[in-house]
Amino acid sequence: MSAARTPIRNPAGEDATGKGRVFKAELDRRRFVQAGAAAGLTLGFTPHVLARLNTAGTSSAADAAKSFAPAAYIRIDASGTTLIVHRSEMGQGARTSCAMLLAEELELPWEEIRIEQADGDPKYGNQNTDGSTTVRLNWQPLREAGAAARTMLVAAAAQGWDVAAGECRAEAGRVLHAGSGRSATYGELAAVAATLDVPEKPMLKDKKDHKILGTPRALVDVPDIVRGQAVYGIDVVRPGMLYASIERCPTIKGTLGSLDPEAALAVPGVKKVLPLEGAAQPFNLNAGVAVVAENTFAALKGRKALQIEWKTGEGLESSGAFRDKLQQLVDGDGKPFRSEGDFAAAKAAAARTLSASFHGPHLVHAPMEPLAATAVVTDEGCEIWAPCQDPMTARQRVAAALELDLAQVTVHVTLLGGGFGRKSKPDFILEAAKIAQQMKGTPIKLTWTREDEVRHGFYRAQNAQKLEATLDESGRLTGWRQHTAFPTILSTFMPGATDPSGFELGMGLTNLPYRIPSIQLESSGIASDVRIGWLRSVCNTFHAHAVNCFVDEIAEAAGKDPVQWRLEMLGEPRKLEFSDRDKPYGLDTGRLSAVIRRCAEVSRWGEKTLAEGVQRGFASHFSFLTYVAATLDASLDEEGKVKVHEVDLVVDCGTVVNPDTVRAQMEGAVVFALSMAFFGEITVENGAVQQSNFHDYPMLRIDQMPRVNVEILDSDAPPSGVGEPGVPPIAPALVNAIAKLTGKRVYDLPLTRAGLA
Structure with a gap:
């Protein structure tokens, strides 16, 4: 296994002859592309469909090529087999899983497949690495591509040996003919295979015959990481490069009042001081002043010497007042998104009613690698190296801002030292490009500090929810009302957008799976003066939290075990589809019940004798087409602070490609979720973020890390998301354990607010 370390040594992903370029076409009912017979066999594909392009390179084929947008390429030649991966690698194993899918068929x-990272290009289709979709969207097309290539290589060998293809078989990178003992490598057969027709429906292997899929594999980038040869965005070096740091206005709509650059320019090594104008949606740039220098240290020192006055604006958002506005919204009536039965009647007839309000703060991503991007602008265009999750959007934004044609902008994707959604936003890339535009011909490397990353993020939205439940005399739940309010992520893309979108509400609210006679689900929108963005699990983090905590409260009121209550309310297995977005997958309550039951079994819920002072909480959730249940054991120390001892997670993510990656993502989700639950809070004063670094936005420390046990349920369902679904159940399981420890329920996060952390 070989992974291309960076696009630095070979930025275009091809040699001087252009080898590796793939022509495009859209010809048949199914899409597949093959090209370059002289160089070998090259295949490209888009999900779900295959098509063919003759290697003759006719003008008609060349014309057809203009409309074809393949999602990835496979290249087989004398030097070996290369997969060009179009999704970004941020430790979640995207490059490894894609390689496993191809190598299997x-x-x-396994050790022979090589990997190259794709640049941002429409021909690769959707390159946005988010939503836990990489394996799910590539499961079928990558296997079909591998199977088609295998079939063509076998046919090429049979043709050369003048035998029936059925007498030959592919094995370990060679085609073998048992009758004669002849064999040939894929590289030897590639040129002939490239002249053959692509099979319309290649035969895929049966699951029982898999040798690679379903087996644990280390990430393909581990050897380079261990040797210090892996290149992240912050590692990029270009000849003649200068370094930049930006002092930004603390508010997103603020402007530069005055600037005295003289002290900064007097710092040894500082070359330029460049004012940068802010930009509204979709660019989302704060106004700033860039200091360009011979090294990052000089740039930072020069930045500190700047004399700046900002016009920040007045009457902007402050967290306390914003919380009050959110509470006022959820106390009133919202926009209904799902109504079943008659909640008002259920409330009027109820023997008992319960009500609770939940609040969650803005949260920042805090990846361990701060943002960094390198750009150079010449007469030919702009070239960029960056750790980005969405290179095509970055390319489009840069082209628009610099008034270039899209073809003049190249975005090379490096490894990402964590992303969590933040690096899907290209503001840091656009900043580097705008500085480089003012210093034409000189590569500029922009590095954000941790303070920059915390204070100028795209935050998970501050939110409030009010939940009401009605019970009859027997304790049966008869009605559920939930009203959620938060600033929508659509505000990042469209000025003036305030109402939460359907897809945001579908993350743990409108897809409530329980059988309840009367259900009323509502939302309200509100404008925010900070940038709202995707953060790992997005709205599931606060919707799942409120639902799971309230479920426990209802179960307690009804005198029921919370696990048993969930199973009873889910009832017989059903497949729920609440919108067109749910098709054809839906929410399978049988699979959700299965992870709940299994989690109760492996943790010995209700059976295991816990240590003195230890209590256990439970939560479950469906997100990104994956089902997760969790139990969490916690206690209070002598100072009344919460200590988490052990977490049991059971996950059903469909067919598993790499179980090692699944476990790692679940374990990482525990760290991420506990960090947010214990400490995560971004506060805003007059539009400016108050936190700056890990001293006031802490992460979970190693001595606070619990033991984590992960069980993956066997499934024949298609693969589903893994990177995000482990996050939502953790905080509510923790809070449910705290309720048992203290006899009180926590409605506001983080736990530091209640003195519990």
Whole structure:
């Protein structure tokens, strides 16, 4: 296994002859592309469809090529087999999983497949690495591509040996003919295979015959990481490069009042001081002043010497007042998104009613690698190296801001030292490009500090929810009302957008799975003076939290075990589809019940004798087409602070490609979720973020990390998301444990607010 370390040594992903370029076409009912017979066999594909392009390179084929947008390429030649991966690698194993899918069907030894990282380009289709979709969207097309290539290589060998293809088989990177003992490598057969028709429906292997899929594999980038040869965005070096740091206005709509650059320019090594104008949606740039220098240290020192006055604006958002506005909204009536039965009647007839309001703060991503981007602008265009989750959007934004044609902008994707959604936003890339535009011909490397990253993020939205439940005399739940309010992520893209969108509400609110006679689900929108963005699990983090905590409260009021209550309310297995977005997958309550039951079994819920002073909480959730249940054991120390001892997670993510990655993502989700639950809070004063670094936005420390046990349920369902679904159940399981420890329920996060952390 070989992973291309960076796009630095070979930025275009091809050699001087252009090898590796793939022509495009859209010809048949199914899409597949093959090209370059002289160089070998090259295949490209888009999800769900395959098509063919003759290697003759006719003008008609060339014309057809203009409309074809393949999502990835496979190149087989004398030097070996290369997969060009179009999704970004941020430790979640995207490059490894894609390689496993291809190698399995291609009958290629795992150690022989090579990987190149794709640049941002429409021909690769959707390159936005978010939503836990990489494996799910590539499960079928990558296997079909491998199977098609295998079939063509076998056919090429049979043709050369003048035998029936059925007498030959592919094995370990070779085609073998048992009758004669002849064999040939894929590289030897590639040129002939490239002249053959692509099979319309290649035969895929049965799951029982898998040798690679379903087995644990280390990430393909680990050897380079261990040797210090892996290149992240912050590692990029270009000849003649200068370094930049930006002092930004603390508010997103503020402007530069005055600037005295003289002290900064007097710092040894400082070359330029460049004012940068802010920009509204979709660019989302704060006004700033860039200091360009011979090294990052000089740039930072020069930045500190700047004399700046900002016009920040007045009457902007402050967290306390914003919380009050959110509470006022959820106390009133919202926009209904799902109504079943008659909640008002259920409330009027109820023997008992319960009500609770939940609040969650803005949260920042805090990846361990701060933002960094390198850009150079010449007469030919702009070239960029960056750790980005969405290179095509970055390319589009840069082209628009610099008034270039899209073809003049190249975005090379490096490894990402964590992303969590933040690096899907290209503001940091656009800043580097705008500085480089003012210093034409000189590569500029922009590095954000941790303070920049915390204070100028795209935050998970501050939110409030009010939940009401009605019970009859027997304790049966008869009605559920939930009203959620938060600033929508659509405000990042469209000025004036305030109402939460359907897809945001579908993350743990409108897809409530329980059988309840009367359900009323509502939302309200509000404008925010900070940028709202995707953060790992997005709205699931606060919707799942409120639902799971309230479920426990209802179960307690009804005198029921919370696990048993969930199972009873889910009832017999059903497949729920609340919108067109749910098709054809839906929410399978049988699978959700299965993870709940299994989690109760492996943790010995209700059976295991816990240590003195230890209590256990439970939560479950469906997100990104994956089902997760969790139990969490916690206690209070002598100072009344919460200590988490152990977490049991059971996950059903469909067919598993790499179980090691699944476990790692679940374990990482525990760290991420506990960090947010214990400490995560971004506060705003007059539009400016108050936190700055890990001293006031802490992460979970190693001595606070609990033991984590992960069980993956066997499934024949298609693969579903893994990177995000482990996050939502953790905080509510923790809060449910705290309720048992203290006899009180926590409605506001983080736990530091209640003195519990």
